[in-house]
Every structure is written in structure tokens, then in C-alpha cells.
Amino acid sequence: MRILVNGLQRDVRATTLCGLLNELGYEDQKVGTAVNQEFVRSKDREMIKLKEDDAVEIVTPRQGG
Amino acid sequence: MSDADRLHLYGSEFGSRLFIGTARYPSLAALENSIRASECEMVTVSLRREAGGTRSGESFWSLIRNLGVKVLPNTAGCRTAKEAIATAQMAREVFATNWIKLEVIGEEDTLQPDVFGLIEASRTLIKDGFYVLPYMTDDLVVAEKLLDLGCQALMPWAAPIGSGRGINNPFALRALRAHYPNTPLIIDAGIGAPSHAVAVMEMGYDAVLLNTAISRAGDPVAMARAFGLAIKAGRSAFLAKPMTPRDMAEPSTPIIGRPFDQLI
Numbered sequence: 340m341r342i343l344v345n346g347l348q349r350d351v352r353a354t355t356l357c358g359l360l361n362e363l364g365y366e367d368q369k370v371g372t373a374v375n376q377e378f379v380r381s382k383d384r385e386m387i388k389l390k391e392d393d394a395v396e397i398v399t400p401r402q403g404g
Numbered sequence: 405m406s407d408a409d410r411l412h413l414y415g416s417e418f419g420s421r422l423f424i425g426t427a428r429y430p431s432l433a434a435l436e437n438s439i440r441a442s443e444c445e446m447v448t449v450s451l452r453r454e455a456g457g458t459r460s461g462e463s464f465w466s467l468i469r470n471l472g473v474k475v476l477p478n479t480a481g482c483r484t485a486k487e488a489i490a491t492a493q494m495a496r497e498v499f500a501t502n503w504i505k506l507e508v509i510g511e512e513d514t515l516q517p518d519v520f521g522l523i524e525a526s527r528t529l530i531k532d533g534f535y536v537l538p539y540m541t542d543d544l545v546v547a548e549k550l551l552d553l554g555c556q557a558l559m560p561w562a563a564p565i566g567s568g569r570g571i572n573n574p575f576a577l578r579a580l581r582a583h584y585p586n587t588p589l590i591i592d593a594g595i596g597a598p599s600h601a602v603a604v605m606e607m608g609y610d611a612v613l614l615n616t617a618i619s620r621a622g623d624p625v626a627m628a629r630a631f632g633l634a635i636k637a638g639r640s641a642f643l644a645k646p647m648t649p650r651d652m653a654e655p656s657t658p659i660i661g662r663p664f665d666q667l668i
Binding site: 345346360363364365366368369370371372373376377378380381396397398399400401402403404 | 425426427428429435448449450451452453454455456457459460461462464465468477478480486487489490493494495497498499565566615616
């Protein structure tokens, strides 16, 4: 399935957001997630089914002003 | 600063009236030492995209947690209310805080807030339990709308983000202060030198949030210390009630008894 991950086109096998995080190597990292500009809570990631052309954001803490 | 003169925001108390950003420092060590030197108690942080397995933000986040300062996540770079809302919600989960420095940017050259998007996002986030600190222009009507929605503090700009220009519109900032004497008002953006910080604190602003003026200084740690002192000086001066300026001179030494005066 082809989706956008952090603005880049990716071919992925995962069908859920939780599966995507594991596939891409985030594993136990503390990340924030959104799909198609809607926030997805960490506890809901297993339930969120991904579909073609979804836009996924995966973010972590960074310096900010 | 005396214990009696603490800043109250959304039920929290702060001994320092300086909040600083954590971006654009030459190194993490410079950031750490600057935070310590400034004596600030709350720093701004952000969320950014990260590729899986890189863990590139981990050392930064570990440093901030070890410093024990309160974190204020921002929605920097968001250009719509929808982006800002989603970013705030992600920040709440990642940083475990419902505080948010809400930015919705409306124009690229000045990074001027889109106040319409700001109001829209504030409405949603306040209903969702966030403590919203809105980055806004110095517009009185926008201030009124944000307070009506439930914002308990406002963060007007002094000048565009990162410009270091100081106070662009002193009249507007004085008007805002006069109009809302009991609302915490925090100057956010545009401060370039400690003298700018002193000036807004002397006006009666409650606090200052800044980043670039420290992080891009030749010696960030020394500048952080200077800003910490400036904030205290400005606040003390405000509480001491500065004299009213006059157009004409007034002798400070008594006239009576001046030598060589002709008395008759």
C-alpha cells in the first residue's frame, strides 16, 4: 500500500497505524501521531486502519521557540 | 523577586517572569547552561517529524526532563487551525501537559499570527481542556475574543518572530496593558536585547517569552543571565511606579538658597 509518511511517499505492508510504527522502526519510542491531520491517541493506534493515500504524521520532541 | 510577587498562570505559580525557547542554540550544553543562567522555570518545546529508528530528538528531551523545568509545547509553523489543533493534541500526549503555546501563522515574511485561525483553534482546544497561551498581534478586538473564549493569558508580539526589533508599536502595547490590567500579558516575539525586555516589563507586562535573542547571541549563557536580570529590573521598576515624564526641565537641586541669587 502506498501512503504518505511525514510527507514522503512510502510503500508499506502494515495495515494499521500501530503496525506501521513497528514496520518503520519506532518500536518503543514516545511519538505523537496523526492521520490525515486528525490526532490519533496511542491507545487507538491498533484500531486505526490505514488506506491508500493516507497521510501519516509521526513526531517526537524537539527544540522550539 | 519577592515571594509575594509571583506570576500566576492557569493555577500555576512562577518565580521567574522569563520564559525561554530552546531552539537555535549552538549546542545542547549551551542550551542547558542558558536555561540555568536565565533562572527561568518554563521553556518552550516543539514536535517535529522524525524517521523511525533515528531517535534524533531523544538527547534534547532527556536534557529538558533532567533540568526539571516546566515545558510549554508550541504549535510553531502551523498554518491552519486544523494543523494547530492536531499538533496541540499530539503535544499533550507526548509531553504530558495540557499547556499549549498556540501559534497559527498567517503570513510568511512576518510570521504574523492568523488571528482568525487562532480564535478558531483556541475555541476547540479550550473546550478540550487545554490551557491556551495564544501568540497574537497587539489587537484589542482579538484579545477580547480570546478572553471571551476562556484564555486566561495573552501573548502579544512586540515585533516579528526572530527579528529582534524590540517594541514595534508601544502605543498598542500600552493600550492592551491598560485595557486588561488584571489579565496576565506575556510579550512573545520580537525582543532582541535586555533593554527591550526592561521596557515591556516597565510598561507592566507580566512576563516575556523569547528565544533567538539568547540563542543567537555571541555568548548565549551570558545573554541568558542578562535577560534574567533585565526582567527582574523591569519588574521592580514597574512596581516602584516610575515618574511621569515631562516636556520641560525641572531642577532636581532646590532653587531656594542658591548662591549668587539676587534676593531683592
